[in-house]
Amino acid sequence: MLLLLSFLSLFCFAVFSQSQGQASLSRSNDPNGRCVYSFTVVSPQESSCPGGNAKSEMDEVLTRLTLLEALVSRLTAREERGTAFGGVxxxxxxxxxxxxxxxxxxxxxxxxxxxxxxxxxxxxxxxxxxxxxxxxxxxxPCEQTHTSGGTRHENRPLRDPVFHFENTSYQEMKAKVKELPASRLLPEGIQRASSPKLSSNISSGCGELLSVGEPVLHRKADAITGKYGVWLQDPDPQGPYYTNKTVWRIDSIGREIRQLFVYEDMDQFSKGFPMKVLVLPEPVESTGATVYRGSLYYQRRRSRTLLRYNLTSESLASRLDLPHAGFHGQHPYSWGGYTDIDLAADEQGLWVIYSTGKAKGAIVISQLDPASLEVRRSWETKIRKNSVGNAFMVCGRLYTVASYTTPNTTINYMFDTATSEGQAVAVPFVNKYRYNSMVDYNHAQRKLYAWDNFHMVTYDVRLGWAGKGRS
Structure with a gap:
């Protein structure tokens, strides 16, 4: 600061020295009352200031200050907005x-x-x-004829009704093909006897099952309802209306299976002309029904109840809950189909093949009273029901089919109710159409009746004793 003042003093002194005659010093009070000293030096170039005065200079300074303040304000506002924009x-x-x-x-x-x-x-x-x-x-409409006064009034033959179900999965097919070696089917210590034992109460002509013939086709179902079912002839018919030539058929696909088709003989059955259609009072469960001595024996749907339906009077004659029997998928054959309870007839009477919780899935055989359905006697075997494709009774003996779908399978096990002993056997058996859902024995015809994947077939059988070959 002192240096600046010194410089100004020297400058003023120099100017004053150069123009002594032209400089003047004046003193006056400013608007605030303070004393102000002013040096006045005459310009050597200009005689006057054109258009210039102190007021215009002040206005110019004020204008510049105003512009400067506006600029500073603008810069300050921009900085503040930058901070705000970061948060936004x-x-x-x-x-x-x-x-x-x-x-x-x-x-x-x-x-x-x-x-x-x-x-x-x-x-x-x-x-x-x-x-x-x-x-x-x-x-x-109900497609059937009626009987009255012992006379049957026949209409012209009817074709089998055809139902077109778009959804065919009415029954679960929890099937798994499983063939077991015969040695695994027997308990330890049980071996095949070297000479079979003859039961004292078996009928004439009975014996062991020696062979089964090739399947003979009688009819092929023409609708999805015929994939599996029951078809039979009565080995011992009763009453004036039906004979051992009459054919009975039930298609067992559906929710409420009640229709029983009646055919006059095998020829009409093959052509598909039923002479009558009966409507059963209770729905049928699966393929375990049988016809015996003028009655249809079957299991009521979703229950362990056995029913006897009199075919002459067309009414229920008796019913019984089979004690402790598994039903509706608890102990079926290996193909499924709710085949927990399977009724059968042979030379010795009426039988039922099933299992219980106590037997833990092993096959139980009970002989029934044909009139009352009461259990006369029961046997428990050593073979599991769900390990075989099907079973049937011949001369008081249980026989099991190893597979329901293998084309060339075997009848692999036999249990004799006369001796209460079981043993492995190996009788060849053919599932020609690879889905055998029903096998029943007719002792009058000496045939097996089967329902194999829409096909209704029979097998000739040969009975006798090993080495003697009686048929």
Missing amino acids: RHSEENLHEAYAQVTRERNQLQQDQKRLNAQVQKLQGTVAELNREAERLRQR
Whole structure:
């Protein structure tokens, strides 16, 4: 500061020295009352200041100051806005992230809604189809003839009714092909006897099963309801209306199986002309029914109840709950089909093949009273029911078929109720159509009746004693 003042003093002194005659010093008071000293030096170049005065200079300075203040204000405001914009930018990023999350959740909800709507539409379509099918069945007239006064009034022959089920999975087929070696079917210590034992109470002509012939085709079902079922002839018919030539058939696919088709003989059966259609009072479960001495014996659907339906009077004659019997998929044959209870008839009477919780799935055989269905006696075997494809009775002996689907399988086990002993056997058996759901024995015809994948077939059998070959 002192250096600046010194410089000014020297400058003023120099100017004053150069123009002594032209400089003047004046003193006056400013508007605030303070004393102000002023040096006046005459310009050697200009005689006057054109258009210039102190006021205009002051105005110019004020204008510059105003512009400077405006500039400073603008810069200050810009800095403040920059700080504020940083916070806004951060808030905008948070908002974008939240919006993206909401959008993803909305899209997921829309996809779930579409999927649920599709499922609802599918279920509605299924319900509508079932309602239409039920309505068609209700409106269908009963195709049967009536008997009165001991005389049968016959209409012209009827074709088998055909039902077109779009959904064929009315019964679960929990099937798994499983053939076991004969040695695994027997308990330890049981071996095949070197000479068979003859029962004292078996009928004339009985003996061991020596061989089974090739299947003979009699009829092929022409609708999906005929994939599996029951077909039989009565080995010992009773009454004036039906004979041992009469053929009985039940298609066992459906929810309420009640129709029993009656054919005059095998020829009419092969042509598909039933002479009568009976409507059973209770629905049938699976393929375990049999016909014996003028009655149809069958298991009531979804129960362990056995029913005897008199074919002459067309009415229920007796019923019985089979004690402790498994039913509806607890102990079926290996092909499934709710074949827990299987009724059979042979030279010695009426039988039922089943299992219980106590037997833990092993086959139990009970002989029944044909009139009352009371259990006369029972036997427990050592072979599991779900390990075999089917079973039947011949001369008081149980025989099991190893597989229901293998084309060349065997009858692999026999249990004799006369001796209460079981043993492995190996009698060849053919499943020609590879889905054998029913095998029953007719002792009058000396044949096996079977239902093999829409095909109704019979097998000739040969009985006798090992080494003697009596048939």
